[in-house]
Amino acid sequence: MQMKSPSRNATRLTRRGRLVLLVTGAVLAGTAVAVPLLLLGSHHEEAKPQKLVIPEGWRASQVYDAVDTALKLPPGSTRKSLGKAGLKLPHEAGGNPEGYLFPATYPVERGATPASLLRFMVDTAKGKFGNAPVAAGAQRNAMNVYQTVTVASIVQAEASTKADMGKVARVVFNRLRRGMPLQMDSTLNYVLNRNTVHTSVDDTHMQSPYNSYQRMGLPPTPIDNPGAEAMRAAINPTPGNWLYFVTVKPGDTRFTADYSEHLRNVAQFNAGQQTTGQSQVPGRSTQQPALTQQPSATQQPLATQQPPVTQRPPVTQPPR
Template identity: 30%
Template sequence: MFPEKKSKWKLIVGIIVAILLVAVVSVFGAYKYMISPVNKHHTKNVLVRIPQGSSTVKIANIFKEKNLIRNPQIFAIYVKLHHENLKAGFYKFNQSQSIPTIIDHLSKGGKYQVAAKSVMIPEGSQLKEIASIIAKDFNMNSVDILKQLNDPTFIKGLQKKYPTLLTNDIFKPGIRYPLEGYLYPSTYFYSHDHPSLEEIVTPMLTETQKELTEYEAVMKEKKITPHTVLTMGSLIEEEATAFSDRALISSVFYNRLKAGMPLQTDPTVLYALGQHKSKVLYQDLKVKSPYNTYLNKGMPIGPIASPGKESVKAALYPAKSDYLYFLANKEGKVIFTKTLQQHNTEKAKFIK
């Protein structure tokens, strides 16, 4: 090849390379610009909801509609390039955050998620009280809630999800509320503004199942069912005070059962009456109900409240004792005794 032609080809190649470099730099610059914050000085947060099962394209469009990104296609490309798995839920973002930051938060979820709604169920709550809490926190009707929580079709749908937890024990004749004692006391967070009742109670059942799964081996060894554990746990929960020893209270109940004595625990009478009273009267003890442990020997037909972790544990691991009686003094200290005479002596001291 002639020197002039070589020189001409070198020039052409040089120009092409230069154009390509300029193009690459321009594309890179444009890409960098597109993934950068929309406005790095604007830090006011907006609530973003990512629905369950949303595609990357749908998520990208949500952020574009909120004016939090410049280009949804670039957002989708970034997700694909980095093989990120974006989690549903509620988040707070602002225009000072870049696409990499947004996607990092979405892929991690957890601490970056915010709750649209939350509800706190205290230990020892009865189903009626839980219904009232749900009604207040979610702007629902407590009567409708109780009606649905008593609906056999609704309950059987939950049984399919929790077959080992929600056994047919919850449908024993005389059971007031099938789910009494089964809704675990804790604080729950929801990613929907208006979750259904099923969406609200499902996490509570999940927590109860998780709690009992921890004791699966001991339950099997003692041949004790979830229904029995929760029933005993609820009695312990209702009798316990801040100073009491739940394991010792549990031992009293088990000792009485072994001796063939009625449990005679006042909270079961109050549950049978369906009301709260500061003092149980003699005539109250006569209320006819499968929950009344003064009239009926053995365990009540089902739980009378939602037991917490310590009460569930005490139901499975009672202390070793010879106690058959207990009472709480005015300070909340629980006094345990072995005989009725001792019990009456202590009762005369503290109960006026």
């Protein structure tokens, strides 16, 4: 039997059907165009700027290295850029930004340079240090702002906790006012570019304006870049008559004005060190002559009548 051919009407779309097909095709076509556009847009979004984190207590040398790394520059590039950076530093700084590279998190925008990042840090520091409360606090302590930043840098390096910062600042001021050398190991560590609790007698004989065992007064510049807490301590030190301190164990720093009490605290620290099997600090020998007539702020003096002692434990600051 012969099959009949399909009717034309069977394949013909109605007007409504043609309209639906056209609309559906347009939607599909629009979707096909939109997907590539979305994908294209995702590839061309502005990349978020990198972040450069400067911890409290870092020295300028560490900041320079961090900037070199962030900008993918050869080592030493940031240090070499200092002369052309146009940093607005206090006159007393003599062009040295130590103390004024304020610890914070900085965006590294496209086109950033060592000079632009250093200017950002210095401008931030000037904003923090250049206000009326800081100026008034410095004046109360018979200092200018630059000297106060120097005190804050010592506090940042020496204090084991933020709670101790005000007391450490008070020790600094008390010793200065009594005409006693500061005898802070942190100033020696700065000039020797190290971070250690092991200070030898040879170290304390070093000829340097940063040797606070031999030289009176503050070091000539800050010894690191202090944060806001250390600066607050420097302008508002905790009231007290303390001249000595030693961290017997983490979280337990003993402050005293009594030298005999300080020696007992040091002995207690040494007993704890012997329990943990830690060695004595090299060079603290009973054969060494006394450096000065005044005992160290943080240790007993290097005198022939005193047994060797160790330094206090490391401070809980970022490595420097």
